Amino acid sequence: MTPVSPGSVPAVPAAPAVAVSPAAANLPTLRGHNAALVLDLLRAAGEAGASRSELAEGTGLTPQAVSKITARLRDAGLVAQAGHRPSTGGKPRTLWRLVRDxxxxxxxxxxxxxxxxxxxxxxxxxxxxxxxxxxxxxxxxxxxxxxxxxxxxxxxxxxxxxxxxxxxxxxxxxxxxxxxxxxxxxxxxxxxxxxxxxxxxxxxxxxxxxxxxxxxxALGLALRGGEGGGDASFAYLHLGTGLGAGLVLDGVLYRGRRTGAGEFGHQVVQLDGPECGCGDRGCLEALCLAAVARGDAAGAARVLGTGAAGLAGLLDVDRVVLGGRTVLADPEPYRAGVERELAARAARTDGRAVPVSVAPGGTRxxxxxxxxxxxxxxxxxxxxxxxxxxxx
Amino acid sequence: MTPVSPGSVPAVPAAPAVAVSPAAANLPTLRGHNAALVLDLLRAAGEAGASRSELAEGTGLTPQAVSKITARLRDAGLVAQAGHRPSTGGKPRTLWRLVRDxxxxxxxxxxxxxxxxxxxxxxxxxxxxxxxxxxxxxxxxxxxxxxxxxxxxxxxxxxxxxxxxxxxxxxxxxxxxxxxxxxxxxxxxxxxxxxxxxxxxxxxxxxxxxxxxxxxxALGLALRGGEGGGDASFAYLHLGTGLGAGLVLDGVLYRGRRTGAGEFGHQVVQLDGPECGCGDRGCLEALCLAAVARGDAAGAARVLGTGAAGLAGLLDVDRVVLGGRTVLADPEPYRAGVERELAARAARTDGRAVPVSVAPGGTRxxxxxxxxxxxxxxxxxxxxxxxxxxxx
DNA sequence: CCACTTTGGCAACAGCGTTGCGGAAGTGCA
DNA sequence: TGCACTTCCGCAACGCTGTTGCCAAAGTGG
The missing domain is CATH 3.30.420.40 (ATPase, nucleotide binding domain)
Known part of the structure; x- marks a missing residue:
C-alpha cells in the first residue's frame, strides 16, 4: 500500500489495520496481482528468461495482457529483453528476464x-x-x-x-x-x-x-529453484540448539495467528518419558537432543523421523527438508534415518514415501x-x- | 468457470486443468471476488442483515462499489432489502440480507x-x-x-x-x-x-x-456463526471408529496435495508402545481407542489432549473442536480432559490456553x-x- | 419550519484485460 | 530469388471494473 519513499520517514510496512479478512480488490490490486504473477514466473525462470507466450501459458493471462504488463515492468526497469528463442517456423519468441540488480x-x-x-x-x-x-x-x-x-x-x-x-x-x-x-x-x-x-x-x-x-x-527454500522450490507444501525441520520447524503449506508460509506455528520439538512421543526443559515429559526435542549429546546420530535421526512421519501424515506435505547446525555438521545419518521412518510410514499406508533432503545454502x-x-x-x-x- | 447449466450435461466442477499456480485475474474474476466478499458478510450477518456502509467497512470497498454490487445481487435474486436501522441523526441505513431460499x-x-x-x-x-x-x-x-x-x-x-x-x-x-x-x-x-x-x-x-x-x-464449523466460526485457524478432532482431524488454517480448509492432511491418529506418542492396526507402535489412535474400549474416558481424553497440545503448538490454532460418535455420546470428560492438557501446555509456554469446545450440530x-x-x-x-x- | 447530518443513486472517468486486426520476422519449398 | 506460410506481437477500439464528484432523499433536533 504505502509506497517506499526513499530518504523520508522510515516506512515500516503497514500492519494490516483491521483484519479485513480477505481484502477487497480494485483495479490497482488486479494490476499488481497479475504483475506479481509475471514477475514470479520470471524469477523462477532466472537467467534463462521466458517468452511472452510462455508467460501467458504459465499465468493464464492472454498474450496481449502479458505484453502490456511486461512493457510496464520494462519501463520500471525491473525486466529487460534477453535475446530470442530459436524459431519454430515463424517469428522467434522474444525472451524476457528479471534485471538482477x-x-x-x-x-x-x-x-x-x-x-x-x-x-x-x-x-x-x-x-x-x-x-x-x-x-x-x-x-x-x-x-x-x-x-x-x-x-x-x-x-x-x-x-x-x-x-x-x-x-x-x-x-x-x-x-x-x-x-x-x-x-x-x-x-x-x-x-x-x-x-x-x-x-x-x-x-x-x-x-x-x-x-x-x-x-x-522455509521461505527461502520455497523460493529456490531446486529441491523444495517446486513443492507446494513442505516442512523444514531445524535441529540445532533446539528443534523447530518452518511450514510452507499450499505454497504459502504458514505462521499461525501469533507466529507460533512450527513448534515441532515439544510434541510428546514418549508418554511419561524423560523430562524436557519445557516442563513436559517425553518431548521430541528432549529425546532428540539427548541422543545427539551422547553422539548417537542414528538414534536422534530415528526420533526425528518419527516426528517427521507424524507431521507428514498430519499435513500431507510433499517433502521434508532438514537443516540446522547439528544436521549440517554431518547430514547423512539424519537424512537416511528420517528417510527410513518416512519409507516405513509409506509402506504402512501404501502411499508414496515423502522425499527427504538436506537444506542447501549452508550457513547462509x-x-x-x-x-x-x-x-x-x-x-x-x-x-x-x-x-x-x-x-x- | 463453467456455469451450471440446469438440465443439461452433468456439470462437474472443472478440476483445475493445469496447475496455473495462483490464477490470473481479470475483470470478471475481480467482480466475482468482491461479490463473494459481500455475500460472505451477509451470510455471517444472517437474518439480522447488514447495511451498505457496514458492508463497505467490512470489505474495504467504497460505499459506491457496494451499491453496485448489491444491485447486481438483487437482480440475481440473491439478496433483498430487509428494513432499516434506526437513524443516528440522518437518513437511516437500508439493511440487506441473503434470500435464504x-x-x-x-x-x-x-x-x-x-x-x-x-x-x-x-x-x-x-x-x-x-x-x-x-x-x-x-x-x-x-x-x-x-x-x-x-x-x-x-x-x-x-x-x-x-x-x-x-x-x-x-x-x-x-x-x-x-x-x-x-x-x-x-x-x-x-x-x-x-x-x-x-x-x-x-x-x-x-x-x-x-x-x-x-x-x-471442519468446513461446516468454519462457516458457522458461533464457536469456531470466528477463528481463523482451528482443528476439528473426530473420535469415532478411528481418530482423524480436519484443519482450517488461516480461514481456509487445508487438505494437502493428495487430500491426505488430517491423519491425526497415527502420530506416535509412545515410542515402542502397543501395536496399532496401521502396523506402527504407540499411535495416538491405538492408545485412545484402547482407553475407550476399557471405558476409561478420562484416560482417552488425556491421550487425546496430549495429541491436541502437540498439534496446537505445531499449528498455533485458535481453537480445538471435538466431535465424533464417541465424544458426542458423553462429551464432558473429553472436553475437560483435553482442556486440561491444553491448559498445562499454556502454563509451560506462558501463553494463553487454546480454548476447546464440543462440535455443535450433533449427528448432522x-x-x-x-x-x-x-x-x-x-x-x-x-x-x-x-x-x-x-x-x- | 429550518438547519444539519447521513445515506445512497447518477454520471463522468481512469484504467484493467479482451478482442480484432495487421505488420514484422522468421522458415521452407518451388 | 521469390512466394506462401507460420508465428509473434503491438495498435486501437471496447466492455466493464471500482472511483470520484455531485446532488437528491430522508431522517433528527432546535
Missing part, C-alpha cells in the same frame, strides 16, 4: 552467537555478505547496535538498486511477526516485549520485517531467507510489504 | 452404517433431512444406488431454488478430493480407485464434490458441512465450484 534487499540472521547479513538481488543471489560474532544475550540496546552495524557493513547496493527495499530479520522465537515484537526468547527473557522491528527500522531508516529463523529458512540459508521476507511480496508470495504496483 | 445445496454423509442427506439453504439452514441405514461395505454399484436414493428422497427445493446447485459428499478417507476418487477406505478395500464423484454426478445429473468426513465437518454436522462444499465457493471460502460471477 534493479532492486536489492538485506537479510539479517541474528543467531545466539553470531550475526549474518547478506545483500541479495532480485533473483535471490547474494551480492555481499558479512558475518561477525554476536551475543543475543547482551542488553537490547547493544544488540540493536550490533545488528545495525552488520547491515551498515554491507556495501551500498550498486546500480539502480541503490537503497535496499528493506531488511528482513530472522531470529529465534517466540516472537510476533505481525507486531514485530519479540517474546520470551528461550534463554534470554529480557527480550520479552521488545519491539525489535521498530527499533531497527528507526535506526536504519528502512522498512524492517521480523520473523522466526525457521520461517525465514537463514539470512537469505530473511531477505526473501522483503522480496517475496514483489512476487505475490507473501502478503504484506512492497507490491509491484508500488514500483511503477 | 434463492439457492439450495445437498449434503450427503456416507458413514459406515448409515447415510444422512440434508437439503440446506443459502444460510446453511437445514430445509429437509433424510436418514437411512446404509452399508459402505456393499458392492460399489449398490452403494451408489443407495446414495442417489437418499438424495432423491429429499423434496425438490421450493421457490426459485428449485434445482440444487450441487451435492457435497462426505465419507471416510483416504480419498482424493481433486479427482473425486476413493482410495483404500479403511475396512473396505474394494473402493480403491472408484471414481465415486463422477459415478454419483452421472447418476444424479448434478455437480458433485467429494471430500473426507472430517474435512466436511458432517452432512451440513458436506453441503457447504457446494455453497462455500459462492462466498469465496473454497476455491473451485460455482462462483458469484456464474449466477448473474
Amino acid at each position: 534493479a532492486r536489492h534487499a538485506v537479510g539479517l540472521h541474528l543467531d545466539r552467537d553470531e550475526v549474518t547479513a547478506v545483500l541479495v538481488d532480485l533473483l535471490g543471489g547474494v551480492v555481499a555478505a558479512h558475518r561477525a560474532p554476536f551475543d543475543l544475550g547482551a542488553p537490547c540496546r547493544a544488540v540493536v547496535d550490533a545488528a545495525a552495524g552488520a547491515v551498515r557493513a554491507l556495501p551500498a547496493g550498486p546500480g539502480r538498486g541503490g537503497r535496499p527495499l528493506g531488511v528482513g530479520v530472522a531470529c529465534p522465537g517466540p516472537l510476533d511477526h505481525r507486531t514485530g515484537v519479540l517474546r520470551r526468547v528461550t534463554g534470554f527473557p529480557h527480550w520479552d516485549g521488545h519491539p525489535l522491528r521498530d527499533s531497527l527500522s528507526r535506526r536504519l531508516g528502512l522498512p524492517v520485517v521480523l520473523d522466526k529463523d525457521t520461517n525465514a529458512a 540459508l537463514v539470512a537469505r531467507g530473511a531477505a526473501h521476507l522483503v522480496l517475496a511480496p514483489l512476487f505475490g508470495r507473501l502478503e504484506p510489504g512492497t507490491r509491484p504496483e508500488d514500483l511503477g | 434463492a439457492r439450495h445445496a445437498v449434503g450427503l454423509h456416507l458413514d459406515r452404517d448409515e447415510v444422512t442427506a440434508v437439503l440446506v439453504d443459502l444460510l446453511g439452514g437445514v430445509v429437509a433431512a433424510h436418514r437411512a441405514p446404509f452399508d459402505l461395505g456393499a458392492p460399489c454399484r449398490a452403494v451408489v444406488d443407495a446414495a442417489a436414493g437418499a438424495v432423491r428422497a429429499l423434496p425438490a427445493g421450493p421457490g426459485r431454488g428449485g434445482r440444487p446447485l450441487g451435492v457435497g459428499v462426505a465419507c471416510p478417507g483416504p480419498l482424493d478430493h481433486r479427482t473425486g476418487v476413493l482410495r483404500r477406505v479403511t475396512g473396505f478395500p474394494h473402493w480403491d480407485g472408484h471414481p465415486l464423484r463422477d459415478s454419483l454426478s452421472r447418476r444424479l445429473g448434478l455437480p458433485v464434490v467429494l471430500d473426507k468426513d472430517t474435512n466436511a465437518a 454436522l458432517v452432512a451440513r458441512g458436506a453441503a457447504h462444499l457446494v455453497l462455500a465457493p459462492l462466498f469465496g471460502r473454497l476455491e473451485p465450484g460455482t462462483r458469484p460471477e456464474d449466477l448473474g
Whole structure:
C-alpha cells in the first residue's frame, strides 16, 4: 500500500489495520496481482528468461495482457529483453528476464552467537555478505547496535538498486511477526516485549520485517529453484540448539495467528518419558537432543523421523527438508534415518514415501531467507510489504 | 468457470486443468471476488442483515462499489432489502440480507452404517433431512444406488431454488478430493480407485464434490456463526471408529496435495508402545481407542489432549473442536480432559490456553458441512465450484 | 419550519484485460 | 530469388471494473 519513499520517514510496512479478512480488490490490486504473477514466473525462470507466450501459458493471462504488463515492468526497469528463442517456423519468441540488480534487499540472521547479513538481488543471489560474532544475550540496546552495524557493513547496493527495499530479520522465537515484537526468547527473557522491528527500522531508516529463523529458512527454500522450490507444501525441520520447524503449506508460509506455528520439538512421543526443559515429559526435542549429546546420530535421526512421519501424515506435505547446525555438521545419518521412518510410514499406508533432503545454502540459508521476507511480496508470495504496483 | 447449466450435461466442477499456480485475474474474476466478499458478510450477518456502509467497512470497498454490487445481487435474486436501522441523526441505513431460499445445496454423509442427506439453504439452514441405514461395505454399484436414493428422497427445493446447485459428499478417507476418487477406505478395500464423484454426478445429473468426513465437518464449523466460526485457524478432532482431524488454517480448509492432511491418529506418542492396526507402535489412535474400549474416558481424553497440545503448538490454532460418535455420546470428560492438557501446555509456554469446545450440530454436522462444499465457493471460502460471477 | 447530518443513486472517468486486426520476422519449398 | 506460410506481437477500439464528484432523499433536533 504505502509506497517506499526513499530518504523520508522510515516506512515500516503497514500492519494490516483491521483484519479485513480477505481484502477487497480494485483495479490497482488486479494490476499488481497479475504483475506479481509475471514477475514470479520470471524469477523462477532466472537467467534463462521466458517468452511472452510462455508467460501467458504459465499465468493464464492472454498474450496481449502479458505484453502490456511486461512493457510496464520494462519501463520500471525491473525486466529487460534477453535475446530470442530459436524459431519454430515463424517469428522467434522474444525472451524476457528479471534485471538482477534493479532492486536489492538485506537479510539479517541474528543467531545466539553470531550475526549474518547478506545483500541479495532480485533473483535471490547474494551480492555481499558479512558475518561477525554476536551475543543475543547482551542488553537490547547493544544488540540493536550490533545488528545495525552488520547491515551498515554491507556495501551500498550498486546500480539502480541503490537503497535496499528493506531488511528482513530472522531470529529465534517466540516472537510476533505481525507486531514485530519479540517474546520470551528461550534463554534470554529480557527480550520479552521488545519491539525489535521498530527499533531497527528507526535506526536504519528502512522498512524492517521480523520473523522466526525457521520461517525465514522455509521461505527461502520455497523460493529456490531446486529441491523444495517446486513443492507446494513442505516442512523444514531445524535441529540445532533446539528443534523447530518452518511450514510452507499450499505454497504459502504458514505462521499461525501469533507466529507460533512450527513448534515441532515439544510434541510428546514418549508418554511419561524423560523430562524436557519445557516442563513436559517425553518431548521430541528432549529425546532428540539427548541422543545427539551422547553422539548417537542414528538414534536422534530415528526420533526425528518419527516426528517427521507424524507431521507428514498430519499435513500431507510433499517433502521434508532438514537443516540446522547439528544436521549440517554431518547430514547423512539424519537424512537416511528420517528417510527410513518416512519409507516405513509409506509402506504402512501404501502411499508414496515423502522425499527427504538436506537444506542447501549452508550457513547462509537463514539470512537469505530473511531477505526473501522483503522480496517475496514483489512476487505475490507473501502478503504484506512492497507490491509491484508500488514500483511503477 | 463453467456455469451450471440446469438440465443439461452433468456439470462437474472443472478440476483445475493445469496447475496455473495462483490464477490470473481479470475483470470478471475481480467482480466475482468482491461479490463473494459481500455475500460472505451477509451470510455471517444472517437474518439480522447488514447495511451498505457496514458492508463497505467490512470489505474495504467504497460505499459506491457496494451499491453496485448489491444491485447486481438483487437482480440475481440473491439478496433483498430487509428494513432499516434506526437513524443516528440522518437518513437511516437500508439493511440487506441473503434470500435464504434463492439457492439450495445437498449434503450427503456416507458413514459406515448409515447415510444422512440434508437439503440446506443459502444460510446453511437445514430445509429437509433424510436418514437411512446404509452399508459402505456393499458392492460399489449398490452403494451408489443407495446414495442417489437418499438424495432423491429429499423434496425438490421450493421457490426459485428449485434445482440444487450441487451435492457435497462426505465419507471416510483416504480419498482424493481433486479427482473425486476413493482410495483404500479403511475396512473396505474394494473402493480403491472408484471414481465415486463422477459415478454419483452421472447418476444424479448434478455437480458433485467429494471430500473426507472430517474435512466436511471442519468446513461446516468454519462457516458457522458461533464457536469456531470466528477463528481463523482451528482443528476439528473426530473420535469415532478411528481418530482423524480436519484443519482450517488461516480461514481456509487445508487438505494437502493428495487430500491426505488430517491423519491425526497415527502420530506416535509412545515410542515402542502397543501395536496399532496401521502396523506402527504407540499411535495416538491405538492408545485412545484402547482407553475407550476399557471405558476409561478420562484416560482417552488425556491421550487425546496430549495429541491436541502437540498439534496446537505445531499449528498455533485458535481453537480445538471435538466431535465424533464417541465424544458426542458423553462429551464432558473429553472436553475437560483435553482442556486440561491444553491448559498445562499454556502454563509451560506462558501463553494463553487454546480454548476447546464440543462440535455443535450433533449427528448432522458432517452432512451440513458436506453441503457447504457446494455453497462455500459462492462466498469465496473454497476455491473451485460455482462462483458469484456464474449466477448473474 | 429550518438547519444539519447521513445515506445512497447518477454520471463522468481512469484504467484493467479482451478482442480484432495487421505488420514484422522468421522458415521452407518451388 | 521469390512466394506462401507460420508465428509473434503491438495498435486501437471496447466492455466493464471500482472511483470520484455531485446532488437528491430522508431522517433528527432546535
